[in-house]
Amino acid sequence: MKHLKSIITLIILTFTLASCSTDDAPDVDTNLIVGEWSMTEFTYNTETTVTFGGQTINSQGDGEGSNFDYNVTFNEDNTLVANGxxxxTITGTVNGEAISAQNSTVSEVNTNGEWSINGDQLTASGITTADIDNEFFSGNAxxxxxxxxxLNSSTLRIESDFADAIPAGFEFPEGIDYNIDGTAIVTFTRVN
Incomplete structure (x- = not known):
């Protein structure tokens, strides 16, 4: 069960910033994002189906963050630094049966990358909410x-869609069929 929790958490958290764009989206003021932001909310829900060897595993999960000490700084030169x-807390079901709430601490996040905005779409590399560092993440992100x-002078809220998301570089062994669907919402408040 711990291994399943780790896989699901890594998949979901790696794709906290993954969604589809919309063509008719309003533009946001890019200048508003520059500065340091502190995470104040992180929630997600997912539905995952994995089929292998004639067996299917369906899981549903909900995650909620707390005790935030996680900041992202968006610099004017379109670079970013995320740390904290x-x-x-993760709750959910596997094949319809409730699993015990899983509590963990995501710590020592220390990454950097780049960002851009097009319409209402924030594209970024180097932001992660997983427990990894630059040596693993930045070069491979x-x-x-x-x-x-x-997005206003005090609040940044982003929503990510996990539809069929598979982590970059992650390959399932032959014969495994995998689908994920869900949404994550991350809210930040401006530090400076």
């Missing part, structure tokens, strides 16, 4: 895109 920690649902 927070607690995460692919860009991911999320929808900015709120």
């Amino acid at each position: 920690s927070y607690d995460l 692919e860009e991911s895109t999320s929808t900015i649902t709120l």
Whole structure:
């Protein structure tokens, strides 16, 4: 069960910034994002189906962050730095049976990357909410895109869609069919 929790958490958290764009999205003021932001909310829900060897595993999961000490700085030169920690509680079901709430601490996040905005789409590399560092993440990170649902002088909220998301570089062994669907919402408040 711990291995399943780790896989699901890594998949979901790696794609916290992954969603589809919309063609008719309003532009957001790119200048508003520059500065340091502190995470104040992180929630997600997922539905995952894995089929292998004639067996199917269906899982549903909900995650909620707390005790946030996680900041992202968006620099004017379109680079970013993300670091900090927070607690995460995951609840859900596997094949319809409830699993015990799983509590963990995501700590020692220390990454950097680049960002851009097109319409209401925030594309970034180097942001992660997983417990990894630059040596693993920055050199291997692919860009991911999320929808900015709120951006003003004090609040940044992004929503990510996990539809059929598979982590970059992750390959399932032959014969395994995998689908994920879900949404994550991350809210930040401006530090400076």
